[in-house]
Amino acid sequence: MSDFLDQYRGNGPLRDITVLDFTQMMMGPVATQLLGDMGALVIKVERPVSGEWERSYNPRGRRLHGESPYFLAMNRNKLAMTADLTNADDRAMICDLVKHCDVVVENFRPGVMERLGLGYDALLEHNPRLVYASGSGYGPKGPLIHRPGQDMLLQCMSGLAANSGPADGPPVPVGAPVLDASTAFLLAFSIVSAVHGARANGTPRLVQASLLGTALLIQCQEALVAMNTDLEWQRSEAGIAAPWTDAPYGVYETADGFIAMSMTPRAKLAGIFSLPAAMIDCTDDEWFLKRDEVNLVLKERLKHKPAAQWIDELTEAGMWVAPVQSVSEMVGQEQTAANSYVEEISTPGGNSVRAIGLPVTMSGMDGVNRLPVPYIGEHDAVVRAALRGTGT
Structure with missing residues (x-):
């Protein structure tokens, strides 16, 4: 050296x-x-x-x-x-x-x-x-x-x-x-x-x-799909966080703020939010195309409880969720x-x-x-x- x-x-x-x-x-x-x-x-x-x-x-x-x-x-x-x-x-x-x-x-x-x-x-x-x-x-x-x-x-x-x-x-x-x-x-x-x-x-x-x-x-995943298939990604009406992902995936409003929810199997999602059987009984591609419909249902359900309560309940139920915070909030936390x-x-x-x-x-x-x-x-x-x- x-x-x-x-x-x-x-x-x-x-x-x-x-x-x-x-x-x-x-x-x-x-x-x-x-x-x-x-x-x-x-x-x-x-x-x-x-x-x-x-x-x-x-x-x-x-x-x-x-x-x-x-x-x-x-x-x-x-x-x-x-x-x-x-x-x-x-x-x-x-x-x-x-x-x-x-x-x-x-x-x-x-x-x-x-x-x-x-x-x-x-x-x-x-x-x-x-x-x-x-x-x-x-x-x-x-x-x-x-x-x-x-x-x-x-x-x-x-x-x-x-x-x-x-x-x-x-x-x-x-x-x-x-x-x-x-x-x-x-x-x-x-x-x-x-x-x-x-x-x-x-x-x-x-x-x-x-x-x-x-x-x-x-964007290696998206680029490979774009170059090798005829699939085209389009953003959802709700502005879900990724244009290639089913609901729930993104930021959702609660009674007092926002939470983030990510990639939950549709059967589990249906059980937690009481989704009708007709909504979830479909193919994977049909489920993907229903993402705006699903997001409207979630939006209605989530607005009745505060964010912290939803975080606790959904985490206990096995969903992937997190609070939506600023960097100022995150740097001060335990x-x-x-x-x-x-x-x-x-x-x-x-x-x-x-x-x-x-x-x-x-x-x-x-x-x-x-x-x-x-x-x-x-x-x-x-x-x-x-x-x-x-x-x-």
Whole structure:
């Protein structure tokens, strides 16, 4: 294992991996934060003065301790340095730094790093076993590669949004950036796999992930049906949560709020809600086509009791149900606390905030939250001194 900046590595299984991180926004920073959480040394490279884009992105203009809350959520366990990638001296320094790294990660639009002289082929001259990972909106090829790749846009374009909402309304994208996060998970997994391969075979690896590819993978079931059968999915009038699923499946109103119900065999459903025999005595396809009729019956039954009572009664009866809550409610509950999903993380200036930590435990690994979220260029001197100490 390299002893380069060894004091900043964690105690997890990736502590012998060094990552040079050029990413911004969410996809890339979440991926590199996961690597850092697992022990990797992550060196985040940002533009001087202003830093990466996410530092200026604030919810309704609100900052926490002078920082973007969004940036704080995905940039712990990293060193921060600055470099002007249009400056020849800074690019030379980056090339020297690459010699000490296992991984370079970037999520600029395709072609940007190549134009700067920092693309895959150029950096292999400085590290022939380098893993070079790129994240993009649409993938590295094709007619759309230069378009802006943003989570909500790709949800709508890929078919994800078309799965949600009532039949007489517009498609509804997921409110959270599910594609950014899911692509980050794929990117982190692929980077670790590529490092293993590069070390085993002594050869470099080019890793490429995209929001579009992730969106299609998330819909692998629906896509296979679409490509190989004549079935067409249509959203229900009631806006049931998935256009290919029988009732009950979705969010239902009660006397004082909402509950979610999922995939209950029709015989059990009939017994619990006293559905008429004529309604359930049918083929599977006929039952699917009755979903709006069934949902109207459920809607009438459910409105007479409060949500908590329905949760208790339906759980006891063997149904799959859950309360419908906000994230503000969920992060404060006993189940979240019992698994330590929320942690106190340190921010620039010695303050702290509550944040979602690494939601995975691993025996033999503790102290995951080891490095505070850095301020812009916080470790410039440290990284450059380490480079001078190596003679590169």
